[in-house]
Amino acid sequence: MKGLLIFACFFWNGYAIAQQCPIVPFPNDVKTINGKLTLTVNTQIICDDDRINEQAIYLQQQILKTTGLTLSVGAKSTNSAITLKLENSIEGAEAYRLDVKPNGVNITAATAHGIFNGINSLLQLIRLSVVKNNNISITCWSIKDSPRFAWRGLLLDESRHYFGMEMVKELLDWMAFYKLNKFHWHLTDEPAWRLEIKAYPKLALTGGIGNFDDPKAPSQYYTQEQIKDVVAYAADRFIDVIPEIDMPGHASAANKAYPVFSGGGSTKHPEFTFNPGLDSTYSYLGRILRETDVLFQSQMVHLGGDEVSFGNEKWRTDPGVVKLMQDQHLADLTAVEHYFTARMADTLFQLNNKVLLWDEAADADLPRDKTLIFWWRHDHPEQLKKALDKGYFTILCPRLPFYFDFMQDSTQRLGRKWKGAIVTLDKLYAFNLNDLQVSNEHRHQIIGVQAGIWTEFITTKEKLEYMLFPRITALAEIGWTLDEKKSITGFHQRVLDQLKLYRKDGIYYYNPFKPQQTPEPLTARQVANLSE
Numbered sequence: 001m002k003g004l005l006i007f008a009c010f011f012w013n014g015y016a017i018a019q020q021c022p023i024v025p026f027p028n029d030v031k032t033i034n035g036k037l038t039l040t041v042n043t044q045i046i047c048d049d050d051r052i053n054e055q056a057i058y059l060q061q062q063i064l065k066t067t068g069l070t071l072s073v074g075a076k077s078t079n080s081a082i083t084l085k086l087e088n089s090i091e092g093a094e095a096y097r098l099d100v101k102p103n104g105v106n107i108t109a110a111t112a113h114g115i116f117n118g119i120n121s122l123l124q125l126i127r128l129s130v131v132k133n134n135n136i137s138i139t140c141w142s143i144k145d146s147p148r149f150a151w152r153g154l155l156l157d158e159s160r161h162y163f164g165m166e167m168v169k170e171l172l173d174w175m176a177f178y179k180l181n182k183f184h185w186h187l188t189d190e191p192a193w194r195l196e197i198k199a200y201p202k203l204a205l206t207g208g209i210g211n212f213d214d215p216k217a218p219s220q221y222y223t224q225e226q227i228k229d230v231v232a233y234a235a236d237r238f239i240d241v242i243p244e245i246d247m248p249g250h251a252s253a254a255n256k257a258y259p260v261f262s263g264g265g266s267t268k269h270p271e272f273t274f275n276p277g278l279d280s281t282y283s284y285l286g287r288i289l290r291e292t293d294v295l296f297q298s299q300m301v302h303l304g305g306d307e308v309s310f311g312n313e314k315w316r317t318d319p320g321v322v323k324l325m326q327d328q329h330l331a332d333l334t335a336v337e338h339y340f341t342a343r344m345a346d347t348l349f350q351l352n353n354k355v356l357l358w359d360e361a362a363d364a365d366l367p368r369d370k371t372l373i374f375w376w377r378h379d380h381p382e383q384l385k386k387a388l389d390k391g392y393f394t395i396l397c398p399r400l401p402f403y404f405d406f407m408q409d410s411t412q413r414l415g416r417k418w419k420g421a422i423v424t425l426d427k428l429y430a431f432n433l434n435d436l437q438v439s440n441e442h443r444h445q446i447i448g449v450q451a452g453i454w455t456e457f458i459t460t461k462e463k464l465e466y467m468l469f470p471r472i473t474a475l476a477e478i479g480w481t482l483d484e485k486k487s488i489t490g491f492h493q494r495v496l497d498q499l500k501l502y503r504k505d506g507i508y509y510y511n512p513f514k515p516q517q518t519p520e521p522l523t524a525r526q527v528a529n530l531s532e
């Protein structure tokens with residue numbers, strides 16, 4: 001019933017046509033307008049404001065790329081036009097208005113980011129329209145839109161498997177299309193270190209060797225030039241890139257390159273930690289963070305901080321750590337972990353960066369105004385509560401349903417499950433903050449949501465696409481669209497439209513409506529291992 005409400009009905013030639021706005025994420029205020037607009041080669045993109053000229057060119061390029069139509073950008077209108085205009089009266093850093101009328105399009109916003117969001121809504125309408133004889137006919141709408149959450153993120157783990165520049169840019173393109181605005185790049189972990197650091201070249205050269213399946217795979221990493229390229233590409237799309245340099249755990253690849261800083265590990269996780277009992281560890285990691293800060297413009301670094309207990313047992317007997325515990329009056333290994341995190345966080349604060357950490361760090365008593373906590377352990381709701389009670393701004397990324405390495409279908413053969421649970425598209429879409437029992441007083445501290453593509457079992461581009469598309473659309477709506485505007489029936493309709501775009505673009509997507517049409521892509525080796 002609720003689903004029906006979002007269908008706007010209008011009459012045309014005497015027929016009632018149920019019409020739903022196809023934009024993903026679904027806009028928070030949308031009305032139908034009678035009639036159609038036809039874009040032709042004579043339609044001009046009008047923009048006489050240098051502050052949004054780049055966005056006008058982005059629109060021009062995307063229209064050419066996706067439809068073949070070449071529109072010119074200029075300051076004066078000839079006939080029908082797409083007009084981009086900054087207007088201070090529109091409230092909200094990312095808010096925009098999009099009016100598509102039979103005689104032209106207006107996109108207005110107070111910021112360039114808002115204009116960019118409006119452009120992406122228009123691009124969605126254009127891409128889903130019919131192009132005939134170089135004419136594009138689009139349905140008319142009046143949209144006033146702004147996001148529910150400021151942080152709408154996606155994490156890609158490239159330590160376990162490396163995907164490379166082309167894949168990263170493809171992800172950034174789709175993120176922009178769906179108004180996702182934070183790219184969390186997990187670049188270091190146990191199998192490999194993927195970021196060139198000039199002061200310590202072996203981090204990439206030696207640490208870059210291997211992946212989750214094959215410890216001997218040739219070194220693969222991002223050079224500093226490539227990082228700058230990605231950061232600029234993302235900035236053009238209003239996406240902040242946040243690097244994650246995981247510490248003091250998940251440090252095995254770094255320790256392979258510079259074993260002198262290793263704090264040891266466990267049988268299952270050898271050489272897993274950095275050594276918090278050595279002073280030189282702090283200056284070593286400090287230099288790494290300084291170079292990282294220069295490369296990334298977001299003024300935020302994620303320091304990980306998760307699962308340290310997987311491999312810190314050697315700390316107990318390490319003379320340096322024992323001395324540190326005595327000198328600093330640290331009662332146990334958790335206190336050592338927090339001491340380490342606080343010291344590294346200080347380095348970031350001196351660089352005018354915020355520190356971002358997984359929810360283990362809610363116990364570490366870092367300054368509230370410079371720390372963001374990522375709640376990932378859905379089975380530890382008390383950790384979310386603690387982060388909020390302590391006043392931290394928090395991002396929700398609970399494994400269930402936000403980890404996209406989890407299976408999405410009972411027929412899937414390779415991927416994670418949580419005690420038998422899988423993450424279907426509908427389960428993900430049903431995610432609701434109200435189920436988390438966050439008090440009203442703390443709601444404003446929840447600044448957003450984020451999904452993670454962890455890649456232990458995602459080894460190819462096809463598999464990555466299969467796990468992400470179309471789940472990325474649900475993520476986008478959870479981040480952007482208000483609960484009362486969401487509807488599962490409307491969403492299914494929108495997803496069906498998006499699947500058409502994936503087909504056009506050659507994306508190996510998963511079809512939630514007809515899973516047998518898009519079988520799970522597995523390599524011959526994976527199939528052989530499964531049947532063993």
Ligand code: TNX
Nearest residue numbers: 306358376403405416454455
């Ligand atoms: C947990 S998220 C991890 C990752 C794994 C992921 C697999 C987090 C802080 N740690 O290291 O890749 O689960 O789903």
